[in-house]
Amino acid sequence: MTSSRAAGRALGLSRLRRRCLDLEEELRRERSRSAAIVEALTDPLFVVDGDGFIRYGHVPEEASFPLGEGVVGHRVEEFLEAEELERHYRTYRRCLSSGEVKSFSGTFSVEGRHRSYRTRFSPVEDGSCVALIRDVTGEREAESRLACRAAELERHQEAIIGSMAILAESRDGGTGAHIERTKAYVRLLLETSGAATLYPPEHVDLVWQSAALHDVGKVGVPDAILLKPGRLTKEEFDVIKQHPLIGARILERVEAILGKASFIPYAREIVEYHHERWDGTGYPQGLKGEAIPFSARLMAVADVYDALVTERPYHEPMGHDEALSVIVGGGGSHFDPAVVALFLSCADRFGEISRSL
Template sequence: MMSDSPRILIVDDTPANIRLLADFLREDYQLSVATNGADALIRAQEDHPDLVLLDIMMPEMDGYEVLDRLKSSPLTAGIPVIFVTAMSEVQDEQKGLDLGAVDYIAKPFHPGLVKARVRNHLDLKRHRDHLEDIVQQRTYELAQTKKVTVECLAGLAETRDPETGGHIRRTQNYVRCLAQRLSEDSAYSDYLTSETVDMLYRSAPLHDVGKVGVPDGILLKPGKLTEEEFEVMKRHAIYGREALRAAEKRLGTSSFLRFGAEIAYTHHECWDGSGYPQGLAGEDIPLSGRLMAVADVYDALISQRVYKSPFEHSKAVRIILEGMGSHFDPAFEGPFRELSETFRAIAMNNADSDAEREALRR
């Protein structure tokens, strides 16, 4: 018998039955034994068998209760269980199958039948485990595809505006920490699930992807934009939404790009309706856009640009707080105050220059 042979747990309160089953199976499998229900549960947790042969009629804890407990634990729920039973108990097969047993073997045992049923159910388990491995691998590959897609799209925008290298990393982390904090409040907890928070984090880098459609003369202009130039610049929110929505239609409405399109289109909207491109106000602005607005403005303030020096962290915080109720959702005031030092740490860890680091210390 090889050390990597399947493991079988035999559970029976009658030693003669255990010896008989062991004689049938020991040549091909690794065996462990329990003589009562309590020991069976411990063995199953510790040994992680590939199959359990379980007697029904046992004192204190019968086979039905053992099976029910095995199926109730995440560690043992996936182990196939075959009941071994006297012929007079065949009428209870339905109860066992309803609880999750995969098969019955009747006493007295027939060696060929025992071996065949054990082999068949181990084969089924092996195929099921293989399918689960494939699903996990495909899930991982899909997650990596999403990540790479976002990074490539965000990187495309970054190549047009090279001064914003750390901006993408910083803003997505601001969004995540603020969303996580809001998820603790009852007003947001149902919406901001861990999955949604992660999607916001993954999608935040797409907020400025529409800048690829802005002419270089405007996007890279070192000085202040004219009114006409600013009108052109504002269209990046529309370009980003249109590009991401087109991709989303190809992937389906549940696509992770939905948040990206939402963020790209609404992160310049203001709580009081003075923003762009639609002039949305209050809760008409999607939560994703409201979160991104705080992240984007704070980062713009503490970042160095050819036309400005980085603001001190304390000044940036003061400006954000002064904007609560006009630029930003006033419900964010308390959470932002609590997280201001976390924002500083994120910015410090991803700063693009010594000047930014120095300003962040103040």
């Protein structure tokens, strides 16, 4: 009985020893795998405990990071400036309290050059955090170059639109004020309409900037007609009525040179259709109702209001209230009733713009 119990104990110990050996082997493999993973990293990795002490560090040779593995045993605040430190700790605490991975972006100064870093904190069960730090200086510089390029492109577009519009208006003795006012009216109508839901938000500015081009086709109308004082004959007016189509052809040529620059589709809508009327009696296509692009329906109200309240060779300027009555009276025939409603809701601002520009 005794020898049988002893044999049983020996067997149990042997199994336990084997299990220990298996666990040791598993642990060894796990450590080897972890070490291989860390060695494969191209970004620095640190383990920071709950008290802010750096407990482990691995900095690959190729990493352009200002701190080495000698920081182990030091506290994080020894290496960060006060403002960065506060943000760093906020992210670090959020990571520990939520148990979720959190990111932090900051900068370090390396040999007099600022470098941008993104740190990902990953919580560990023992209350420490693994911080993986990526140098994103190159990405940030590329983003900044891209933003500069986009701003430059935007300025070029504005210059193209502006110079074409001024050229057109200077043909009939204009000073550019009509362009500035009508642009401002269209911008106001767009803002009042909540245009960000009708157009991609980044295109809203292109729509009102394109309004400057509405009469660009007048460059193709002979001086004898364009500059004629007094009333035009029917034949002369028929020539004037060609300006939306001449303008559309000009923009086709611009598109052929610039490619599909983002302002051209809006400019074409406005240029070609700003003399269409809601009831279909306008020109050049006789489009009716919603077949007329929205931008051109806004332009029609802006253009007519400005023509009414400013002095023209064929009429004295009207007062704001009288011009307002004309626009309201044209709702449903000349103008889209919805655009007239928009105009009414911001008519006071129309009056202010007409007096200030």
